[in-house]
Amino acid sequence: MTATRVLVLNSGSSSVKYQLLDMRDRSRLAAGLVERIGEQTSRLRHTCLTTGATREQTGPIADHDAALKAVAEELGRDGLGLDSPDLAAIGHRVVHGGMFFTEPTVVDDQVLTEIERLIPVAPLHNPANLTGLRTARALRPDLPQVAVFDTAFHTTMPESAARYAIDPKIADRHRIRRYGFHGTSHAYVSRETARLLGKEPSEVNVIVLHLGNGASASAVRGGRCVDTSMGLTPLEGLVMGTRSGDLDPAVIFHLARVGGMSMDEIDTLLNKRSGLFGLCGDNDMREIRRRIDEGDEEARLAFDIYIHRLKKYIGAYFAVLGNVDAVAFTAGVGENAAPVREAAITGLDGLGMAVDPELNAVRGDGPRLISPASARVAVAVVPTDEELEIATQTYALVGKNN
Numbered sequence: 395m396t397a398t399r400v401l402v403l404n405s406g407s408s409s410v411k412y413q414l415l416d417m418r419d420r421s422r423l424a425a426g427l428v429e430r431i432g433e434q435t436s437r438l439r440h441t442c443l444t445t446g447a448t449r450e451q452t453g454p455i456a457d458h459d460a461a462l463k464a465v466a467e468e469l470g471r472d473g474l475g476l477d478s479p480d481l482a483a484i485g486h487r488v489v490h491g492g493m494f495f496t497e498p499t500v501v502d503d504q505v506l507t508e509i510e511r512l513i514p515v516a517p518l519h520n521p522a523n524l525t526g527l528r529t530a531r532a533l534r535p536d537l538p539q540v541a542v543f544d545t546a547f548h549t550t551m552p553e554s555a556a557r558y559a560i561d562p563k564i565a566d567r568h569r570i571r572r573y574g575f576h577g578t579s580h581a582y583v584s585r586e587t588a589r590l591l592g593k594e595p596s597e598v599n600v601i602v603l604h605l606g607n608g609a610s611a612s613a614v615r616g617g618r619c620v621d622t623s624m625g626l627t628p629l630e631g632l633v634m635g636t637r638s639g640d641l642d643p644a645v646i647f648h649l650a651r652v653g654g655m656s657m658d659e660i661d662t663l664l665n666k667r668s669g670l671f672g673l674c675g676d677n678d679m680r681e682i683r684r685r686i687d688e689g690d691e692e693a694r695l696a697f698d699i700y701i702h703r704l705k706k707y708i709g710a711y712f713a714v715l716g717n718v719d720a721v722a723f724t725a726g727v728g729e730n731a732a733p734v735r736e737a738a739i740t741g742l743d744g745l746g747m748a749v750d751p752e753l754n755a756v757r758g759d760g761p762r763l764i765s766p767a768s769a770r771v772a773v774a775v776v777p778t779d780e781e782l783e784i785a786t787q788t789y790a791l792v793g794k795n796n
């Protein structure tokens with residue numbers, strides 16, 4: 395292949411993260427972020443890594459279409475525009491691939507239709523992913539657009555973990571099952587954790603804790619996912635920035651029947667106004683820690699609920715795996731919030747897990763161990779890189795097809 399560059403687009407509900415990589419040495423040429431799409435205060439931050447130039451623009455960016463066009467313009471200003479003959483493909487994060495997509499897929503009209511059909515089970519994410527795909531296709535119709543699905547890594551889950559305990563006929567009719575998300579991150583981090591231990595992925599059992607704004611845990615046996623905390627949608631499981639995670643489904647009936655709320659209102663409550671934000675009014679762990687340091691009881695309780703849930707999943711996945719070689723913390727909270735890591739592991743000596751406070755306090759960019767040498771289970775911080783993983787999968791697929 396003569397063209398060796400891949401542009402990766404990671405479109406979230408109100409943001410787009412992007413990276414342009416040269417796959418000959420997997421180096422980053424440009425990277426950036428568009429935030430608060432749809433608001434008056436949108437912001438685009440762009441860095442050209444070949445020149446070190448950084449630019450920022452603020453002001454309304456109405457939707458993901460406008461966001462992507464602004465990104466294309468910024469890349470063009472550095473001579474890295476979408477018209478470049480060096481561009482081999484564009485790789486897109488697509489959150490929900492249902493049962494249909496188990497591998498990275500070159501996007502055509504049929505693939506777009508299928509991603510669209512999955513909107514009801516990923517209402518915050520799939521519409522943004524679709525806009526990204528459509529806009530990128532319009533800008534470069536000749537270029538392969540590759541969708542890399544969050545759900546793909548979890549398709550190895552056994553039926554015992556993937557099924558809910560409801561009538562299978564009803565479940566199958568409505569395609570209700572546990573799909574799991576953040577799979578690109580769980581795959582990458584579980585592999586990097588094996589590497590940190592000097593082992594092959596097939597030789598280790600890892601619990602991956604992806605703690606970002608959305609958060610999920612997974613149990614990975616020998617490189618294959620056997621359970622994960624998110625389900626039909628990214629609402630199940632851990633306490634998140636704005637999502638409740640697990641609750642008794644009867645809470646929903648109660649809110650509707652007794653609370654008089656509509657289904658849409660309950661959906662918004664649980665997805666956008668719950669989790670840390672719902673508990674204490676802040677969803678950023680830095681702010682929550684600051685408030686705790688000032689003696690704020692509401693922030694303290696929110697933190698404790700977050701940690702309690704996390705601990706339960708660590709214990710559950712220990713039981714699912716039978717034995718565990720490593721627990722890996724990743725994503726914004728997992729990589730940066732030492733107090734979260736310490737609180738989640740404290741008291742788990744019975745499972746062979748401990749955190750060394752000094753190692754835990756060290757800040758760094760790369761994968762690192764934070765458990766004492768004597769611990770039976772390695773506890774590690776393993777930075778995720780969804781963009782690199784998407785670029786790698788995209789380039790491999792395009793190379794195979796050429």
Ligand SMILES: Nc1ncnc2c1ncn2[C@@H]1O[C@H](COP(=O)(O)OP(=O)(O)O)[C@@H](O)[C@H]1O
Pocket residue numbers: 605606607608635677678679680725726727730731
């Ligand atoms: N230095 C830090 N200390 C504690 N928490 C942090 C720090 N930096 C980021 N975070 C947390 O990480 C979150 C964002 O994580 P990220 O993985 O980027 O999320 P997403 O991809 O879902 O937007 C923030 O909301 C914040 O809670």
Ligand SMILES: CC(=O)OP(=O)(O)O
Pocket residue numbers: 406489519544575576606607608609628
């Ligand atoms: C699936 C999901 O929750 O994604 P994010 O963390 O990017 O919101």
Ligand SMILES: [Mg+2]
Pocket residue numbers: 606607608
């Ligand atoms: Mg994320």
